[in-house]
Amino acid sequence: MTEPNNILAIDFGTTNTYFSKCPADQISPVGVDFGTGRDGLPTAILYRGDREPLVGEPALHEYGEASDEERKEYRLRTQFKPDIVSSDEAAKAATDFLRAVVEQAQRQHIALDPGKHDVIFGVPSEAHGAYRTRVSQIASDAGYGDVRLLDEPKGALLHHLWHKDFSPEEARRGILVIDFGGGTCDFALLQSLQVSHSWGDMELGGRLFDDLFFQWLLNQNPGVLKTMEKAGDTYYVHSYLCREVKEFFSLTMARDRTEKVNKSVGRYGSLRGMDWAGFVERAKHYLPSPTFVLNMESMGVRANRILQRQQEIDLIDWFRTSLAHGLAEKAVATDQISRVILAGGSSQWPFVPDVVTETLGLQRSRLMRSDRPYAVISQGLAILPALQRSFEETRDKLRQDLPRFCRIQVRPLVQRVTDSYVSGVAADVTSEVFDRTIRPIVEEFREKGGSVSILRESVAAQVKANEGRFRAIIERRMHTLRRGLPGELNELLRDWFESYGLSVGERPIDETQQAAVGQAFVQPDTPDLYGGIMETVGWFVVALAATVAASVSGGGGLALLAAGPAGWIAGAVIGAAVTFLAVRYGMTRAKELADTWNAPAWIVKNVLLPSRIAKMRGDFQNRLKETLQRETRALQDELESRIREITEKQIEGLSEVTQL
Ligand SMILES: Nc1ncnc2c1ncn2[C@@H]1O[C@H](COP(=O)(O)OP(=O)(O)OP(=O)(O)O)[C@@H](O)[C@H]1O
Ligand SMILES: [Mg+2]
Structure with a gap:
């Protein structure tokens, strides 16, 4: 068997391109740093006449610092990715860029040889066949060989999956x-x-916000555009310096939206007093600047909404409607969305989480964003093969370990918790039924004597009359079982899954309690695992309440009471009565009379000794416990099968990753 190649994954973006490497058998992705201390590199290529082109940061830098004389020779190309299908020039820039990155890396002694790696290229899930074909062609022309294409969003998902989010x-x-x-x-x-729906906007991106800040700069520094144009710097100021201002502003606002921000823009003055309200106002009435439009046009970009420059655009609302319209058009119900991953650099805008939570009606905790959201896609793509291997292993181990886990951990836990619950219920019910209800009747019977049939009736009547109180006791105890057992089981499960490097979510119990209230929260066809445990325990508690009711006061028979204390008292008194009556009426008749005969107190006292009553009490409690314990066996089986189910679901989840 040949050793699998290491992986090189590329997220080829409009603004930046990210390269990540990962061994095929170990999940440890590293982003390639091209010497800037940052992830990735700007998707930029600088053609310099006869000299070989520069790419990334050096290209922008060289262009920014060049003299007018040098500039005449230069041609800077950026933001060509969205246009590789529609513009041959963009496609050529992409090919040259990708080829030059490898060449430059080799010169910098950065290990980035596509020939020694299995190369994965991300493609937007929006992208159609034409785009895919074009990317494959570009990659192959640029020396990356026959690359594997993977949907970019899958990269983001894999990244967060690996991080156990x-x-x-x-x-x-x-x-x-x-x-x-x-x-x-x-x-x-x-x-x-699998991508079940995708939509997007090929014109809505961070570069519009760069332009917003560019215009802000022009507003505050009249005349600066002329200076810039004279120096041939507009492109550089626009797409580089203003982007920096924007990112700085956005980061500050993410921290504190009441701050005011000042920032200088190279030798072109500065932006002062930028605040959130000012930004929102500008974003509401955005109109692409002529400079920006010219830039785009000169690159052959076809972006109607931007290039037309006819109507003011509300940028934040554009984001909102892109999201909302897509949902509506694809008929995606918001309750189908369990989580949201925010990827891409512009997702760091503080308005993004606001808009997403509002539009989807989701809690903020359902949103996740890595601290380097621009890098997650390439990293996620790079780990795919290693993650698949590790998931395959995990899947097998989980299957093997399940019986042991159930036997050694689940069963004893359920046993311990239910045992103490059952003992508690039995003790409480005994004291309620026996001490408070039966004992006073028996005491009175001892004092006054009476007939067994009346005794039996008054016991039955009293027990029945107090049924509400028994139920309250059981309810109270149930409460602890209901909350305690699923919680402990979940913890056990979580630890178990975690020992295999898997996550089962933060607070599954709370989540399912919510789910139980608004059933629509989880998809109807998605089995709700933790809900399953809750439900099982709930079902058990109800069954147990019925058992207690039936065994104590249920039916006409008073099952446990009849077999236990009530029956026993009746039996003892009837025995004594028969003995007494037989002398006068003969045995057969005595047996007939015994039940309704009004026994005198001295006979009753003789039979119902305090020690016997105490023993009766113990008997009752034990019988009750046994009855309840029989019920708990069903619970244990049921819970075990639930846990099997949960594990199977996880295993299926793992399998799907291995089949990507
Ligand atoms: N803190 C920030 N706040 C707002 N925007 C930011 C922030 N940091 C980076 N950006 C913006 O994110 C964008 C780059 O993001 P990213 O690298 O994900 O894009 P890309 O992959 O190159 O583009 P695309 O996915 O559209 O092809 C740039 O416009 C950059 O200015
Ligand atoms: Mg991107």
Whole structure:
């Protein structure tokens, strides 16, 4: 068998391109750092006449610092990705860029040889066949060989799965990946790890916000555009310096929206007093600047909404409607979305989580974003083969370990918890039934004598009359069982899954309690695992209440009482009565009379000795306990099969990853 190649995954973006490497057999992705101390590199290529082109940071830098004379020779190309299908120039820039990255890396002694790796390229899930064909061609022309294409959102999902932000089982439910990057904004709903719906906007991206800040700069520094144009710097200021201002502003606002921000923009002055309200106002009435439009046009970009420049655009609302319209158009109900992954650099805008939670009606805790959201896609793509291997192993181990887990951990836990519950219920019910209800009647009977049939009736009547109190006792005890047992089981399960490097979510109990209230929260066809445990315990508690009711006061027979204390008292008194009556009436007749005969107190006292009453009490409690324990066996079996189910679901989740 040949050793599998290591993986090189590429998230080729409009603004930035990210390269991640990962061994095939070990989940340890590393982002390739091209010497800037940051992930990835700007998707930029600088053609320099006869000299070989520069890419990434050096390209931008060189262009920014070049003299007018040098600039005449230069041609800077960026943001060509969205246009590789529609523009041959963009496709050529992409090919040259990708080829030059490898060449430059080799010169920098950065190990980045596509020939020694299995190469995975991300593609937007929006992208159609034409785009895929084009990317494959570009990759091959640029020396990356025959690359594997994978949907970008899957990369984001795998990354978060690896970080245990949700379980493999949950990954199968609806997860919305929002990739808000430099040039585009993509939405993809993944179900069972497959993109079931995707939509997006090929024009909505971070570069519009760069332009917003560019205009802000022009407003505050009149005349600066002329200076810039004279120096041939507009492109650089626009797509580089203003982007930096934007990111700085956005990061500050994410921290504190009441701050005011000042920032200088190279030699072109500065932006002062930028605040959230000012930004929102500008975003509401955004109109692409002529500079920006010219830039785009000169690159052959076809972006109607931007290039037309006819109507003011509300940028934040554009994001909101992209999300909402897509949901509506694809008929995605918001309750199909269990979690949202925010990826892409622009998802760091503080308005993004606001809009998403509002539009989807989701709690913020359902949103996740890595601290480097722009890097998650390439990292996630790079770990796929290693993750698949590890999931395959985990899956087998889980299967093997399940019986042991049930036997050694689940069963004893359930036993311990239910035992103490059952003992508690039995003790409480005994003291209620026996001490408070039966004993006073028996005491009175001892004092006054009377007939067995009347005794039996008054016991039955009293027990019946107090039934509400028994139920209250059971209710109270149930409460602790209901809350305690699922909680402990979940903890056990979580630890067990975690020992295999899997997550089952943070607080599954709370979540399912919510789910139980608004049933629509989870998809109807998704079995709700933890709900299952809750339900089982709930069902058990109800069964147990019925058992207690039936055994104490149920039916006409008063089953346990009749067999226990009541029956015993009756038996003892009747025995004595028969003995007494037989002398006068003969045995047969005495037996007939005994039940209704009004026994004198001295006979009763003789039979119902305090020690016997105490023993009777103990008997009653034990019988009750035994009855209840019989019920708990059913619970144990049921819970075990639930846990099997949960494990199977996780295993299926793992299997889906291995089949990607
Ligand atoms: N803190 C931030 N706040 C707002 N935007 C940011 C922040 N950090 C980075 N960005 C923006 O994110 C964009 C880059 O994101 P990313 O690298 O994900 O895009 P991309 O993959 O190159 O583009 P695309 O996915 O559209 O092809 C840039 O516009 C950048 O300015
Ligand atoms: Mg991207």
